[in-house]
Amino acid sequence: xxxxxxxxxxxxVAPTLLWLWFYLSRDDHPEPRLMLFLTYMGGxxxxxxxxxxxxxxxxxxxxxxxxxxxxxxxxxFVGLFVLAGIEEIMKYIPPRIFAFRTxxxxxxxxxxxxxxxxxxxxxxxxxxxxxxGEMSTVDTGSAIALNILRSFTxxxxxxxxxxxxxxxxxxxxxxxxxxxxxxxxGLVAATVLHTTFNYFIxxxxxxxxxxxxxxxxxxxxxxxxxxxxxxxxxxxxxxxx
Numbered sequence: 001x002x003x004x005x006x007x008x009x010x011x012x013v014a015p016t017l018l019w020l021w022f023y024l025s026r027d028d029h030p031e032p033r034l035m036l037f038l039t040y041m042g043g044x045x046x047x048x049x050x051x052x053x054x055x056x057x058x059x060x061x062x063x064x065x066x067x068x069x070x071x072x073x074x075x076x077f078v079g080l081f082v083l084a085g086i087e088e089i090m091k092y093i094p095p096r097i098f099a100f101r102t103x104x105x106x107x108x109x110x111x112x113x114x115x116x117x118x119x120x121x122x123x124x125x126x127x128x129x130x131x132x133g134e135m136s137t138v139d140t141g142s143a144i145a146l147n148i149l150r151s152f153t154x155x156x157x158x159x160x161x162x163x164x165x166x167x168x169x170x171x172x173x174x175x176x177x178x179x180x181x182x183x184x185x186g187l188v189a190a191t192v193l194h195t196t197f198n199y200f201i202x203x204x205x206x207x208x209x210x211x212x213x214x215x216x217x218x219x220x221x222x223x224x225x226x227x228x229x230x231x232x233x234x235x236x237x238x239x240x241x
Contacts, residue, residue, distance in 0.1 A: 043121025
């Protein structure tokens, strides 16, 4: 049983590494491996932080006589939006700590790279929870099937939402505008995608709609990456004071 779980964990993480390779291959100037590793692992740890925030919110709702968070996220779009927003903020924290204030961030496209890496780290940890839980409650075959499904849905969504967040931050840098304002734009855009994805799964359950949403988002992000690469900017981003 222990060996089976260990192997399942490897399979749960593997899809995120494949997506990671795909996105990193789009970067013409490879980032420091240590920075990428720290950001990826940090993204995974933020799953635990998210669960702690959910627990606090659940206590608040319960104390005020409201619904449990579990009920809120499955019945209300607003609840979905709030929880998706929490996860998007959490995924932003590792790049902010490990990359955005260092010399590793030397071109706008790096913001997409590090945000995607963090998103995939988050997705890896979340996938482990779901897949191992599925094995514990159902069976190994069901867990493997869930892992394959999540490889092309939830994992892809986390990478895309974080990547779009990073793209909007990069645009803010290029325009030299108030970064707090662009951070809010990025958070809202990422949260809307995340919320819509969750809504399609929980309320509609239409895999075709989900795939269309993800493909459109992927097309947008790939075009955004190409746009930044075509600018061919050679400057070093100044660290924020």
